[in-house]
Amino acid sequence: MKIGRRLRVYLVGVLMGLIASYFMLGPRSCEWLPGNRVKSFIAENQIRISDSTLCRMECYGLGKEDVYNLLNYGEVSFSESQTSGLRKEYVVQYDELKVSFLVDMTDSLSEVIQFHGYDTRCACSDFSNESKQVLYEPNDMILERLRKNGFSLTSSNECQFNCVGIDSLFASNVLQNGTVVHERSFPRRDPNPVYTIKFNLNLTDTLYFLVEEGFKTRILEITEKDGTSSCDCN
Structure with missing residues (x-):
């Protein structure tokens, strides 16, 4: 094979590799x-x-x-x-x-x-x-990113929802209208950031959602103001 043809084949291979990498990694x-x-x-x-x-x-x-x-x-x-x-x-x-x-x-x-x-x-x-x-990163930016990742619900989440009297639709609303508590969040945690999101149920009751930002957004825990949980869902 002539050098010119070898070079063209090589360049085509490199280009195809770059295209494949882009579609796989985005x-x-x-x-x-x-x-x-x-x-x-x-x-x-x-x-x-x-x-x-x-x-x-x-x-x-x-x-x-x-x-x-x-x-x-x-x-x-x-x-x-x-x-x-x-x-x-x-x-x-x-x-x-x-x-x-x-x-x-x-x-x-x-x-x-x-x-x-x-x-x-x-x-x-x-x-x-x-x-x-x-x-701090703005509240709306964090919540938007968590929503875009999509929700991943586990059997533990179902137990937590039943315990505090909410459903998955309510949990989704937390990512729309909740407030990130920066002092109780870990945006630089490795491998995935974790945020505490506060949501007021009414004038007197508040829930705190510990949310992990990974390939999918996951709720790790639901607690009260003092950080305790009355739900045994482990």
């Missing part, structure tokens, strides 16, 4: 790309923001939804980023929004440090740049 097949790896690292670790930067973000009319949308759909500008050393600064842009993130490789923390391109004068001089808080 969007995950692109996760290895450098920009996507950077965005995943930022989003999957705890994102902090100083009081001063938060003040400017709100002054610019932006919210945490904008930051997380930027990480979901934006592109990393490596030419504007500082990637040397253990403390790196990455610039990510989505449409007109451009944000700088400080990434500390030693403690796996990310921080929003600058919003680019805004000329608005903000009264933020009294806010500290040292005092920082967690910029």
Whole structure:
């Protein structure tokens, strides 16, 4: 076989392999790309923001939804980023929004440090740049992702539902109208994140759903406010 023909056969084989990988892995097949790896690292670790930067973000009319949308759909500008050393600064842009993130490789923390391109004068001089808080992923984004994964119900779930007097339709409503309790959630748990979702039954009674985000969304446990459960469904 001539070299030219061998090369064509090889290239066709590579192309078919890439196409097959895309259909088998879907969007995950692109996760290895450098920009996507950077965005995943930022989003999957705890994102902090100083009081001063938060003040400017709100002054610019932006919210945490904008930051997380930027990480979901934006592109990393490596030419504007500082990637040397253990403390790196990455610039990510989505449409007109451009944000700088400080990434500390030693403690796996990310921080929003600058919003680019805004000329608005903000009264933020009294806010500290040292005092920082967690910029949690918005409630609606988490619930939407859990709904999109689809529900996986087990025999244990049926026992739990019967015990607290609800059904699978009610449980689905929790993922529509519940409130994520970030202080009792573990979004970076390996291999699957776990969220605590609060749902008010009425003015006095509240249930807490421990939900795992995997290939399918699963309810692990249903508890009361103090974290205890009166259901023996193991």
